[in-house]
Amino acid sequence: MTMPELISVEDFFSPPERLLATIAPDGHRIAYLAPWRNDRLNIWVQSISATGDLADDARCVTADAARSVYIYYWTDDPRWLLYLQDGGGDENWHVYRVDLDAPGAAAVDLTPFPGVRAMLTLPKGRPGKAIVQLNKRNPELFDPYELDIATGDLTLLAENPGNIVEWLCSRDGELFNSAMTADGDMELSRWDKTSGTLRAITRYSGVDYPVGVSPTQITPDGTGIWVGSNKGRDRIRLVRVDVDTGAETEVDSHPTLELSVQLGLPSPLILDARTGDLLGVRYYGQRQVIHALDPNFAAVLKNLSKLSDGDLAQITSDDSGQRWVVSFTGDRDPAVTYFYNHTTGASRLLFRPYPRLDPDTLAPMTPVRFAARDGLELHGYLTLPIGIEPTDLPMVLLVHGGPWARDAWTFQPEVQLLANRGYAVLQVNFRGSTGYGKSFTQAAIGEFAGKMHDDLIDAVQWAVDQGYADRDRVAIFGGSYGGYTALVGVTFTPDVFAAAIDYVGISNLANFMRTLPNVARPFLTNNWYRYVGDPSDPQQEADMLARSPITYVEKIRTPLLVVQGANDSRVVQAESDNMVAALRARGVEVEYLVKEDEGHGFLNSDNQIELYRAVERFLAQNLGERARSGEHARSRKMKG
Numbered sequence: 025m026t027m028p029e030l031i032s033v034e035d036f037f038s039p040p041e042r043l044l045a046t047i048a049p050d051g052h053r054i055a056y057l058a059p060w061r062n063d064r065l066n067i068w069v070q071s072i073s074a075t076g077d078l079a080d081d082a083r084c085v086t087a088d089a090a091r092s093v094y095i096y097y098w099t100d101d102p103r104w105l106l107y108l109q110d111g112g113g114d115e116n117w118h119v120y121r122v123d124l125d126a127p128g129a130a131a132v133d134l135t136p137f138p139g140v141r142a143m144l145t146l147p148k149g150r151p152g153k154a155i156v157q158l159n160k161r162n163p164e165l166f167d168p169y170e171l172d173i174a175t176g177d178l179t180l181l182a183e184n185p186g187n188i189v190e191w192l193c194s195r196d197g198e199l200f201n202s203a204m205t206a207d208g209d210m211e212l213s214r215w216d217k218t219s220g221t222l223r224a225i226t227r228y229s230g231v232d233y234p235v236g237v238s239p240t241q242i243t244p245d246g247t248g249i250w251v252g253s254n255k256g257r258d259r260i261r262l263v264r265v266d267v268d269t270g271a272e273t274e275v276d277s278h279p280t281l282e283l284s285v286q287l288g289l290p291s292p293l294i295l296d297a298r299t300g301d302l303l304g305v306r307y308y309g310q311r312q313v314i315h316a317l318d319p320n321f322a323a324v325l326k327n328l329s330k331l332s333d334g335d336l337a338q339i340t341s342d343d344s345g346q347r348w349v350v351s352f353t354g355d356r357d358p359a360v361t362y363f364y365n366h367t368t369g370a371s372r373l374l375f376r377p378y379p380r381l382d383p384d385t386l387a388p389m390t391p392v393r394f395a396a397r398d399g400l401e402l403h404g405y406l407t408l409p410i411g412i413e414p415t416d417l418p419m420v421l422l423v424h425g426g427p428w429a430r431d432a433w434t435f436q437p438e439v440q441l442l443a444n445r446g447y448a449v450l451q452v453n454f455r456g457s458t459g460y461g462k463s464f465t466q467a468a469i470g471e472f473a474g475k476m477h478d479d480l481i482d483a484v485q486w487a488v489d490q491g492y493a494d495r496d497r498v499a500i501f502g503g504s505y506g507g508y509t510a511l512v513g514v515t516f517t518p519d520v521f522a523a524a525i526d527y528v529g530i531s532n533l534a535n536f537m538r539t540l541p542n543v544a545r546p547f548l549t550n551n552w553y554r555y556v557g558d559p560s561d562p563q564q565e566a567d568m569l570a571r572s573p574i575t576y577v578e579k580i581r582t583p584l585l586v587v588q589g590a591n592d593s594r595v596v597q598a599e600s601d602n603m604v605a606a607l608r609a610r611g612v613e614v615e616y617l618v619k620e621d622e623g624h625g626f627l628n629s630d631n632q633i634e635l636y637r638a639v640e641r642f643l644a645q646n647l648g649e650r651a652r653s654g655e656h657a658r659s660r661k662m663k664g
Contacts, residue, residue: 027411028385031444033640036437037632039063040377044094044338045361047072047349048102049297051342053124054349054374055105056361057094060084063629065092067107069124074347076363076372085122086131092627097144100151104173107131108144113591113623115541117142119156121173134176139163141543148244148300149195155181157191163542166191168199182215185222189236189547194246195300200267202237204230208549210237212249214267226270228255230550232462235428238285239293244300250275250293252283258461260285262292262305276315281307286430286458290337294321298343308459310391310403311335311433324348324366331362331371335433349374355389355407357381358435385410387443389433394486396455396479400467403460404452404483405431408492409443418497418647419448419487421480421521425504427456427468428551441636447499447643448492454479456555469555472533473512473571480509481517496522497647501639503527503625504595507587511573511603514582523646525639527587528595528624531603533568534559539596577606583646585615587635589622615642 043065045056053069060066066086071079086093088109095117096107105122119142120131135142135156143157143166152173157166165184168191171177182191182199189210192200199215203222208230213222228237232254241250248264253272261277284292284306294304294314303321307313312335316322324345328336334352337359341348348364358378364371387410393403408414420442424431431451439449453460454476456468468476480500487493500513500521507529514524530536537552537559548558556571557564569575584607588600597618607614617638619631626632 027409027446028444031381031385031441033441033633033636035378035380036441037629037636038380039065039092039629040359041379042068042361042375043359043377044096045349045351045374046098046338046340047342047347048098049100049343050102051344051347053102054078055085055096055098057092057096058084060087061089064089065094067093067096067105067122069105072347072349072363074365074368075370076365076374078374083127085124085127086120091621092629094627097146099146099154099173101173106134106144106146106154106173108142110623111591112621113589113625113627115593115623116140119144119154119171121176132176134171134178141166141541145193147193147195147242148295148298150193150197155191155193159543164546166543168193170197182217182220186546190240192240192242192249194242195244196246198246200225200242200249202240204547204549208554210550212237212240212251212265212270224270225249225267226265226272228253231466231554234465234551234554235287235458236547236550239283239291241293241295243302250302252285252292254462258463259283275302276305276317278307278313278315281309281313282459282461284308284312284459286432287426288429289432290339294339296345297341298345308430308432320345320366324364327366327369327371328362328364331364332360334360353434354383355433355435356383356386356440381440385444386440389439391433392450394483396475396482398475398478400455400464400479402452402454402479402483404450405433406451406487406492407439407443407449409446409448412446414448415491416494417448417492418446418643419450419484419493419499420643421484421498421500422449422451423480423500423502423506423509424451424453424457425502425506426458427454427476427505428458428465430457430459438636438639441640442643445640445643447647448487450483450487450493452479452483454483472508472556473516477509477512477516480513481520484520499523499525499643499647501525501527502529504529507595508573510584514580514584515573515576516579518579518581521582523583523585523643525585525587525642526600526603527635528589528592529586529599530572530595531574531599532572533557534565534572535602536595536599537568539598541593544594574602574606577603578610580607580612583642585617585638585642587617587626587638588619589624589626590618590620591623594624 039059043057057065070082108117119134154171168181169178188203190202210228212225252260253263259282262275263272292306303318332352334354337353351361361374507526510524510526559565
């Protein structure tokens with residue numbers, strides 16, 4: 025067997041040629057992201073025919089040379105595009121408008137308020153309008169505004185009384201919301217604009233929803249709300265809640281899988297582009313499963329499924345429901361994008377975002393499962409380098425963030441980079457991850473640096489027992505909560521890992537909670553307070569410090585790479601600064617990479633390239649060169 029040629033870091037992390045294509049409501053144009061100045065992704069538009077032929081008229085309609093754009097929306101009038109952009113990763117999103125009828129005109133900032141964060145929705149059936157939620161009046165609370173897209177006028181619709189997490193708007197302009205009660209339960213309510221009060225519709229146990237009720241979507245007729253509910257059962261199904269009675273009626277469910285509500289995965293609800301009617305529902309296990317609930321969409325889905333072996337990712341259509349632009353995610357060929365005409369049945373490949381990557385040279389991502397030491401079944405994914413005997417390999421345990429999230433079957437450039445360098449890559453959905461039922465998530469309560477970490481150690485042991493991993497050459501690498509686990513790994517279990525990479529990770533749980541963004545602080549009851557503790561309580565704070573890596577700096581003897589964005593509003597730079605300063609005070613060498621123009625994770629390609637060059641170099645130094653050489657780590661001990 026021979027390993028494939030080395031693929032450069034640039035090939036993995038340089039910008040895609042095109043990405044995230046969507047079709048306009050009238051079906052005559054597509055929009056997509058593509059590089060512009062400084063390799064920053066910007067929005068481009070291009071005409072498309074009924075057969076999927078692209079005209080030679082592609083043009084860039086935004087001009088951000090500082091930071092890539094990656095969130096945009098067609099409005100119901102194809103003259104206007106809206107997009108979101110923040111400042112250097114600070115997550116204070118602004119809403120910008122692009123006028124496609126005025127080529128060369130600058131985008132207009134519709135929410136030009138410093139330090140204010142915007143959230144945007146485009147309710148079906150409200151021509152020319154959008155709902156923008158802003159924390160302009162109170163930094164901790166979002167109020168809903170109606171945005172006139174053409175004029176930019178913002179009209180305040182209601183003032184948040186102090187407990188509303190999310191506002192919803194029906195086709196006729198009636199406001200609903202998801203709110204947190206004093207005891208932490210989640211309540212769906214209707215807003216009475218005359219009295220400025222809430223009328224409760226139904227309530228959900230807060231312990232079952234650590235990150236809130238999701239999805240919540242007003243039905244087109246305004247008489248119901250589609251909700252992801254696990255009332256009376258372990259896994260989330262889709263129900264319709266009657267807005268008058270609060271009664272639940274099941275819309276759809278899966279016998280073994282949960283509704284796909286995980287952050288980073290496509291929306292679980294597939295809606296008609298014009299009417300907002302429910303077309304399909306997504307579930308996620310090892311791979312995605314889609315239930316078609318509309319006969320016409322079932323026929324569309326059948327034909328779309330013939331285009332690729334991947335999972336359907338982004339799905340867009342014109343208002344007629346006949347012209348579709350869709351993308352597929354795969355473990356080795358990401359975001360391949362097609363045009364499909366349901367009237368004629370014709371389809372066409374529009375583009376592969378990364379034509380420089382040959383799927384045949386990349387490594388398959390294989391679902392795995394095994395038991396934790398207490399018998400809890402764990403699921404994950406194992407990626408093995410191709411062209412080499414999969415035994416006694418150096419391995420990277422790659423830990424997801426959240427922790428209320430999950431790893432899924434999809435293309436991840438860092439996974440493929442590591443596999444190309446000869447490392448096995450193991451990802452495990454440890455207890456506390458979402459997607460496996462509420463009891464699995466709740467098994468993590470009180471288990472930070474406890475059973476949650478045991479699951480990761482058990483995953484390493486499983487890989488060693490199966491013969492995949494060399495026990496002496498295992499690294500841990502994670503971002504956010506995953507960065508916390510990397511630091512826990514080198515403090516609580518310093519003998520397990522030969523190297524660790526902390527990417528925007530938490531070092532002090534109490535300080536982390538005290539410095540969370542304003543908009544998060546009122547709503548910590550069901551997640552951080554319940555799972556870890558309240559730092560305002562001295563006894564709970566003491567327990568939090570006992571679970572914090574910063575408390576055990578003297579135990580660190582494992583080589584450590586720390587990575588941080590200076591504008592990170594979730595895990596502030598002090599979390600990394602304090603850890604690095606404590607190590608350096610001991611005379612311990614630690615590599616520290618900080619980027620002044622990034623936040624909670626690096627977005628711009630030049631910063632990603634620098635990061636993964638550092639990762640490649642760091643792992644080679646501490647786990648050994650590319651696995652084909654069979655060399656063990658040169659040295660796994662730090663000075664000091």
